[in-house]
Amino acid sequence: MAKRALIRSLTNVDIRLVRIFITVTEFGGFAASELELNIGRSTISKHISDLELRVGLKLCNRGPSGFSLTPEGEQVLVAARRLLASIEGFQSEIDNIQTNLTGTLRIGLFDQSTTNPNAHIHKAIQKFDDIAPDVALEIALDPPSSLEARVTDGTMDVAIVPVHRQSTLLTYTPLYTEHMTLYCGEGHALFDTPNHVTVSDLALADHKYAGYAFNSPNMKAGMNLGIKRAARVQEEEALSLLIQSGRYLGFLADHVAETFLRKGTVRPIAPADTGYSSTFAAITRKKPEPDRKTMEFVACLKAFHAQEGADEQEF
Incomplete structure (x- = not known):
């Protein structure tokens, strides 16, 4: 028997749950939609459960047999698409009516x-x-x-x-590039390594490496060099701090490292081999x-x- 719906009026949270529900159905399950939503499978499952609680209906079957919509879920999906289409239409009409941009x-x-x-x-x-x-x-x-x-x-x-x-x-519009290089700090065992030395001459895997804790070009570059993270960070400021400690290797944008280079507190490691560029969009x-x-x-x-x-x- 269906549970009693908790929705009395729609909130931004409800609309977000509806968007997630539509994405999950379009990609055929939690695992397939994980990358598109950029959130973990368990979080997606929690959001779908929250939506089921809000509407008072079981929307999908998930388990060893795979993902599928219930009959009620099929009907809710149709209604959800109509809802988002209405919201999008309203937003577009208001945007076109206004002469001056506001908000x-x-x-x-x-x-x-x-x-x-x-x-x-x-x-x-x-x-x-x-x-x-x-x-x-x-x-x-x-x-x-x-x-x-x-x-x-x-x-x-x-x-x-x-x-x-x-x-x-998402639509990606490329804007500018950023060049990254592997650096170490003063006191590190590789600090006096000449710039002309190549990666093949260095046992980089023997040294601690600090990198971002999320998927990024930085993570890929570290993997290509065969070095594993001994420290994970979310921000470049923390990464700079670890590199300057003289205990960790790490990639920095050259424009960020410039100040530290002038002070002599960091230096690049085999820049010809470790440098790479990223496009920002x-x-x-x-x-x-x-x-x-x-x-x-x-x-x-x-x-x-x-x-x-x-x-x-x-x-």
Whole structure:
């Protein structure tokens, strides 16, 4: 027997649960939708259980036999798609009615872009403020996986992340590049290693390595060198600290390491072999389509990063 529904009025949380439910059904289960939603299987299961509690119905079967919708789940899926279509239509109509852009633009960033000579985000913000002075800005710093998840579920409008494992639910607009190199700190056993030495001459796996705790180009580069993490971090600031301790190897953006290089507290390790470049892109949702203020900001980003060859190209 169906449980009594708890929903009396829809909230943002309910709509987020509905979006997750639709994604799970489109990808055929929790495991298949894990990468798209950028959240773990257990968390997805909890969200679906929460939605079932809210609507008072069992929506799907999950277990050894696989994932399938219940008859009630099939009906809820149809209603859920109608709901999101209505919301998207309302948002588009309001956006088109308004002459002046208003509301809040929620922006996500990952790295220390203010010191990257290739990043001109501050100029894009300046131009956007000229175009939309009535729009308030909210800027958050988070790991790439968190930023992608927030853009996907609609709690963030646009984010700038290093391109690594792309989601089919997002549009990636390339902006600028960032060059990374493996570094060690003063006092490390490799600190006096000449720059011309190659990776094959070094036993990097014998040394502690600090890296990001999430999937990223940084993680891939470490794996390619055969080094395993002895310390995990979420932010570049923590990574810099560990490298400067002289006990850990780690990748830093060259523009971040520049200050430490001048002080003589870090040095690159086999830069010709360990260096690599990452492309940073602005990400937005594919569905529903971003509103006008979001697209105006993306246009400002593209305009000020045209020298990177990103103004006409999309992944």
